[in-house]
Amino acid sequence: MKTIIEPFRIKSVEPIRMTTRAEREAKLRDAHYNLFALHSDDVLIDLLTDSGTGAMSAEQWAAVMRGDESYAGSPSYYRFRDSVQDLMPFEHIIPTHQGRAAEAILMSIYGGAGKHIPNNTHFDTTRGNIEASGAEAYDLVIAEGKDPSSLHPFKGNMDLERLEAFLNEYGDSVPIVMLTITNNAGGGQPVSLGNIQAVAELAHRFGKPFIIDGCRFSENAYFIKQREEGQQDRSIKNIVRDCFRAADGMTMSAKKDAFGNIGGWIAFNDDSVAEQARVRLIQTEGFPTYGGLAGRDLEALAQGLHEIVDEDYLKYRIRTNEYIIEKLDALGIPVVKPAGGHAVFVDAKRWLPHIDPLSYPAHTVACRLYEIGGIRSCEIGTVMFGRETDGSEKPAAMELVRLAFPRRTYTQSHADYVVEAFALLDKEKDSLKGFRITKEPKMMRHFTCQFAPLDD
Ligand code: F0G
Numbered sequence: 001m002k003t004i005i006e007p008f009r010i011k012s013v014e015p016i017r018m019t020t021r022a023e024r025e026a027k028l029r030d031a032h033y034n035l036f037a038l039h040s041d042d043v044l045i046d047l048l049t050d051s052g053t054g055a056m057s058a059e060q061w062a063a064v065m066r067g068d069e070s071y072a073g074s075p076s077y078y079r080f081r082d083s084v085q086d087l088m089p090f091e092h093i094i095p096t097h098q099g100r101a102a103e104a105i106l107m108s109i110y111g112g113a114g115k116h117i118p119n120n121t122h123f124d125t126t127r128g129n130i131e132a133s134g135a136e137a138y139d140l141v142i143a144e145g146k147d148p149s150s151l152h153p154f155k156g157n158m159d160l161e162r163l164e165a166f167l168n169e170y171g172d173s174v175p176i177v178m179l180t181i182t183n184n185a186g187g188g189q190p191v192s193l194g195n196i197q198a199v200a201e202l203a204h205r206f207g208k209p210f211i212i213d214g215c216r217f218s219e220n221a222y223f224i225k226q227r228e229e230g231q232q233d234r235s236i237k238n239i240v241r242d243c244f245r246a247a248d249g250m251t252m253s254a255k256k257d258a259f260g261n262i263g264g265w266i267a268f269n270d271d272s273v274a275e276q277a278r279v280r281l282i283q284t285e286g287f288p289t290y291g292g293l294a295g296r297d298l299e300a301l302a303q304g305l306h307e308i309v310d311e312d313y314l315k316y317r318i319r320t321n322e323y324i325i326e327k328l329d330a331l332g333i334p335v336v337k338p339a340g341g342h343a344v345f346v347d348a349k350r351w352l353p354h355i356d357p358l359s360y361p362a363h364t365v366a367c368r369l370y371e372i373g374g375i376r377s378c379e380i381g382t383v384m385f386g387r388e389t390d391g392s393e394k395p396a397a398m399e400l401v402r403l404a405f406p407r408r409t410y411t412q413s414h415a416d417y418v419v420e421a422f423a424l425l426d427k428e429k430d431s432l433k434g435f436r437i438t439k440e441p442k443m444m445r446h447f448t449c450q451f452a453p454l455d456d
Contacts, residue, residue: 004319006411007312011058016044024371032450033367033435035376044374045414047403050342052098052255052262054407056300060259063303067296072287076295076302083302087237087309088214088244090267092274096285097292099215099253100125102266105280106211106251107133109273110175118166119178119213120145120158121185124384124444126178126213126251135175140166145186146397148336148347153227154192155338156183156220158199167206177203180213181220181243185380187400188216188340190223193231193242200246209248209270215256217243219341222314236309249273256342259304259407263297313408317341320405320415327419331426342404346422348381349399352429357382357395359434359454365401365425368432373421378402383437384446 031037068074081093096102103126111133120141130137140162144152181191203210221239225231254263268274278288285292321339328335336345348362355361362381369375381399433454440449
């Protein structure tokens with residue numbers, strides 16, 4: 001059979017409240033043209049993020065009922081720990097309430113003024129936690145990873161030459177080497193197993209612990225199976241194990257590839273590092289057998305980890321993005337290729353060259369997409385990255401619109417609807433003029449700033 005179906009039936013549904021274009025235009029105006037300020041029941045298809053927004057399975061909901069809420073030593077913790085260790089063979093598995101809490105703990109151990117921490121591309125919260133500790137964050141992804149049209153199969157790979165030069169230059173001030181799989185900030189692009197192992201070898205040669213940010217580990221493993229020589233006949237589970245066997249520890253947002261609505265963890269092999277992490281955990285998250293989560297959350301994650309490595313699921317998951325990208329490409333709409341794991345990225349700089357980056361072309365696309373189809377996406381461009389620490393404004397390297405797909409939540413007809421909205425937008429795009437910012441906070445402005453359309 002050629003048709004790839006959603007490999008699940010629907011047992012429980014959430015209605016989508018239909019709205020008219022006129023209603024959506026009014027809602028967006030009331031939200032000062034910031035999509036984060038919309039009420040989510042005014043959104044028809046919500047592609048703002050794939051984080052914590054997925055559908056849990058019947059087995060996960062059943063596991064929720066088994067959750068044991070004991071403060072210390074809950075059997076739910078041990079089931080969670082065993083599920084993690086089945087995929088990621090670390091000695092110490094420490095639950096946290098989400099990924100950034102794991103990062104904060106990691107930086108309480110390894111961060112601090114004068115430290116330099118490399119990654120392929122740090123996610124915003126990782127960078128935020130590094131910088132808040134006084135350390136500096138560096139992105140050393142390969143050059144192809146920054147070129148939206150490059151067809152390199154592993155655009156998330158670390159640039160090994162730059163990493164080696166970095167380790168030579170910064171020496172003792174590098175506390176750890178990090179790697180994010182998949183590379184979210186770079187378009188959800190994968191890292192090859194060969195690159196993971198080479199980064200580990202290099203880090204260890206310089207005596208540095210190697211830590212993986214594993215949020216989308218299963219999507220990454222699927223790409224390895226599809227694209228890396230010699231991996232085709234291996235199970236996803238075995239590929240995942242090899243990825244993490246190379247590392248000394250990991251941080252995780254279980255809101256992604258663990259099918260959780262909340263959760264995360266931090267893991268280490270080293271006993272004394274794990275001890276430091278647990279002390280910090282008790283101060284900020286909770287006792288080490290629950291770490292900011294309810295027992296029922298731990299149960300849902302334990303079950304989610306069994307389901308996430310299912311190849312039929314991964315095939316459907318990755319195919320959704322490829323399908324949309326093929327259709328947008330046929331319409332002549334520029335997209336980041338090849339398709340990433342969790343999202344489709346539209347290149348607004350190439351699509352709307354008449355809008356100056358400081359008038360926010362990607363934000364302009366995201367707003368009009370909402371007005372046309374009630375679809376909520378996310379700008380990853382100058383609104384997000386343009387404000388410099390000295391107060392000046394500079395165009396971001398790329399102007400992307402991210403359509404991030406919640407796991408197991410939408411179907412192919414939703415994907416077709418998204419494509420149709422883009423076809424309509426393509427006809428209107430030359431009349432779009434862009435936006436100016438009327439109010440913004442001091443930091444992380446994209447979440448709360450307010451806009452006015454330039455044609456007002
Ligand atoms: N690392 C990566 C690669 C991420 O994508 C995220 C979250 C985190 C860490 C932080 O995890 O949200 O559980 O605290 N990414 C979400 C997104 C928010 O929309 O891409 P968290």
